[in-house]
Amino acid sequence: MLLTKRIPMKVMQEKGRNMRNSTISIVGSRKTKRISETIAHHIFTICAFFAVLGVASITVYMIINGTPALAKVGILELLFGSDWSPTAANPRYGILYVIFTSIIGTTLAILIGVPVGVLSAVFLADVAPKKLVAVVKPAVELLAGIPSVIYGLLGIMILNPLMYRLELALFKGSATHQFTGGSNLISAVLVLAVMILPTVINISESSLRAVPDQLKAASLAVGASKIQTIFKVQIPAAKSGIITAVVLGVGRAIGEAMAISLVAGSSVNFPLPFNSVRFLTTAIVSEMGYAADTHREVLFTIGLVLFGFIMMINTILTKLLKKGNRNDD
Amino acid sequence: MKKNITRMLMLCMIPVLALGLAACKNNSSVDSPSQSSSSALSGKITMAGSTSMEKLSNSLVEAFMEENSSVTVTAEFTGSSAGVESLLADSVDVGNASRNLKDSETGAGAVENIVAIDGVAVVVNPDNPIEDLTKDQLISIYKGEIADWSEVGGLNEPIVVVGREAGSGTRGAFEELLEIEDECQYALELDSTGTVVAKVASTAGAIGYISLDMVDETVKAVKLDGVEASAEKIKAGDYFLSRPFVMATKGEISEQNELVQAMFEYIYSDAGKELVESVGLIAVD
Numbered sequence: 001m002l003l004t005k006r007i008p009m010k011v012m013q014e015k016g017r018n019m020r021n022s023t024i025s026i027v028g029s030r031k032t033k034r035i036s037e038t039i040a041h042h043i044f045t046i047c048a049f050f051a052v053l054g055v056a057s058i059t060v061y062m063i064i065n066g067t068p069a070l071a072k073v074g075i076l077e078l079l080f081g082s083d084w085s086p087t088a089a090n091p092r093y094g095i096l097y098v099i100f101t102s103i104i105g106t107t108l109a110i111l112i113g114v115p116v117g118v119l120s121a122v123f124l125a126d127v128a129p130k131k132l133v134a135v136v137k138p139a140v141e142l143l144a145g146i147p148s149v150i151y152g153l154l155g156i157m158i159l160n161p162l163m164y165r166l167e168l169a170l171f172k173g174s175a176t177h178q179f180t181g182g183s184n185l186i187s188a189v190l191v192l193a194v195m196i197l198p199t200v201i202n203i204s205e206s207s208l209r210a211v212p213d214q215l216k217a218a219s220l221a222v223g224a225s226k227i228q229t230i231f232k233v234q235i236p237a238a239k240s241g242i243i244t245a246v247v248l249g250v251g252r253a254i255g256e257a258m259a260i261s262l263v264a265g266s267s268v269n270f271p272l273p274f275n276s277v278r279f280l281t282t283a284i285v286s287e288m289g290y291a292a293d294t295h296r297e298v299l300f301t302i303g304l305v306l307f308g309f310i311m312m313i314n315t316i317l318t319k320l321l322k323k324g325n326r327n328d329d
Numbered sequence: 330m331k332k333n334i335t336r337m338l339m340l341c342m343i344p345v346l347a348l349g350l351a352a353c354k355n356n357s358s359v360d361s362p363s364q365s366s367s368s369a370l371s372g373k374i375t376m377a378g379s380t381s382m383e384k385l386s387n388s389l390v391e392a393f394m395e396e397n398s399s400v401t402v403t404a405e406f407t408g409s410s411a412g413v414e415s416l417l418a419d420s421v422d423v424g425n426a427s428r429n430l431k432d433s434e435t436g437a438g439a440v441e442n443i444v445a446i447d448g449v450a451v452v453v454n455p456d457n458p459i460e461d462l463t464k465d466q467l468i469s470i471y472k473g474e475i476a477d478w479s480e481v482g483g484l485n486e487p488i489v490v491v492g493r494e495a496g497s498g499t500r501g502a503f504e505e506l507l508e509i510e511d512e513c514q515y516a517l518e519l520d521s522t523g524t525v526v527a528k529v530a531s532t533a534g535a536i537g538y539i540s541l542d543m544v545d546e547t548v549k550a551v552k553l554d555g556v557e558a559s560a561e562k563i564k565a566g567d568y569f570l571s572r573p574f575v576m577a578t579k580g581e582i583s584e585q586n587e588l589v590q591a592m593f594e595y596i597y598s599d600a601g602k603e604l605v606e607s608v609g610l611i612a613v614d
Contacts, residue, residue, distance in 0.1 A: 290496035
């Protein structure tokens with residue numbers, strides 16, 4: 001089986017597989033070669049189809065289950081109503097506050113998490129001595145592996161009592177504020193911000209490391225300080241990677257349910273910092289257990305709204321990312 | 330290689346199948362009749378009534394049909410009054426009601442058979458000196474009219490009103506018994522008894538409600554109108570946050586057909602009591 005010319009990777013892998021089976025060889029004859037080629041081609045097609053099937057079936061399922069309630073309740077009342085009382089004698093299914101909470105909560109978490117994450121990445125990639133990197137980097141990677149329910153438990157045991165103290169101090173004697181025991185928007189945002197850190201740090205760091213050394217050297221050579229080089233040369237050069245980190249961070253933040261359902265309080269309120277709030281994800285999770293009929297269908301619609309949001313954010317941010325790349329060229 | 334392709338194809342089929350099954354699941358609330366004919370009893374029992382009794386009825390249906398494989402029991406959840414109405418109209422064998430029967434209903438021939446009692450305990454943080462609340466105080470607290478423990482004779486501390494999510498049976502019972510449906514001002518709506526207990530245990534001014542059997546030492550169950558929350562007091566009828574689960578029949582149980590009689594025999598047996606307790610209710614003697 002001497003190979004005399006360069007063969008594509010695909011065939012190489014196929015050949016590797018066929019080694020076990022000595023009767024089929026790519027150079028055996030014209031016929032067997034064609035068989036292995038076709039088989040490989042089909043396997044790749046099927047694998048690719050598998051992922052598409054996943055997305056397609058989820059989309060179809062969400063649309064089939066999410067749309068009936070839209071018609072029943074009315075799209076305007078559902079999306080722009082602010083009264084959520086699904087089990088009342090005269091049920092109301094307004095999810096406006098829930099949508100606001102998801103948008104505002106995610107935005108705030110990104111505003112806190114991304115700067116911290118990107119600067120940590122700069123620290124790891126450029127500033128920190130090697131020994132320190134050896135300690136910090138595994139810690140960050142470990143953070144990524146912690147299940148979200150653990151974040152929630154820490155939130156309920158540590159963050160909420162601290163928030164409650166702050167709440168008691170701030171709203172002492174207030175007649176209008178409803179005390180929530182520290183389960184509020186701020187707690188949820190803080191937990192989300194910590195949860196997106198590992199994603200942002202890891203991806204930003206590798207994109208910073210991928211910036212060619214010549215750029216850094218050139219900047220330093222013309223007299224820029226180290227900090228100037230980082231902010232004016234390295235971060236702009238790693239822009240596309242950092243945007244990817246933000247996209248994934250947004251995805252993680254908007255889709256998180258478990259941790260927030262423990263710390264956010266889950267009452268449907270306008271998302272003010274010290275109000276107990278409900279996100280799109282927690283709205284589904286918390287009521288799915290016993291919901292029936294229209295109530296249940298509306299929960300599927302909330303899922304559809306969430307799905308729509310994620311799709312929208314992904315498309316918009318990916319477009320922005322591509323645009324950014326073009327400008328770089 | 331061919332085998333691999335078949336396997337791949339089969340893998341691709343799994344999500345499709347799962348999708349199909351998930352779609353079916355919504356419709357199949359009642360099991361199909363079993364074909365075996367070894368058991369002595371066979372036939373059909375129909376029940377309709379209280380949505381609060383859904384959990385109990387479904388477990389009962391499941392357990393009873395497992396014992397008597399040729400009997401089909403169907404349960405619909407239309408509401409207590411609608412259930413008794415269908416019973417009196419002879420369209421069902423058993424009418425479920427999560428309240429005592431009204432005089433008009435017993436007058437029309439419905440017989441009240443209490444099969445279980447649902448009790449709700451009101452819990453506060455163990456550090457809270459409050460021991461006793463009246464019904465009016467409890468209503469005011471949950472409606473948001475009282476916002477500080479000092480207003481009910483406690484510490485100078487804001488009240489954190491904890492409740493369950495919409496659709497929860499405990500929430501339904503609590504609001505129904507206090508007649509404050511959809512008027513509650515919850516600060517927190519938590520989605521399980523465990524979380525309510527954890528929140529009340531960790532927050533100084535919190536108040537919450539849970540099923541009586543879920544009270545543990547991390548929280549303190551308060552007395553209501555001077556009556557402590559216990560199975561004995563509930564059975565004696567002194568504790569107001571409780572309600573009977575009634576399976577009403579038209580005429581006495583002894584006048585029913587043998588299927589219905591067998592079902593009630595099962596409910597009042599030891600296995601039936603175990604079943605009642607397994608869904609968080611108090612069994613009756």
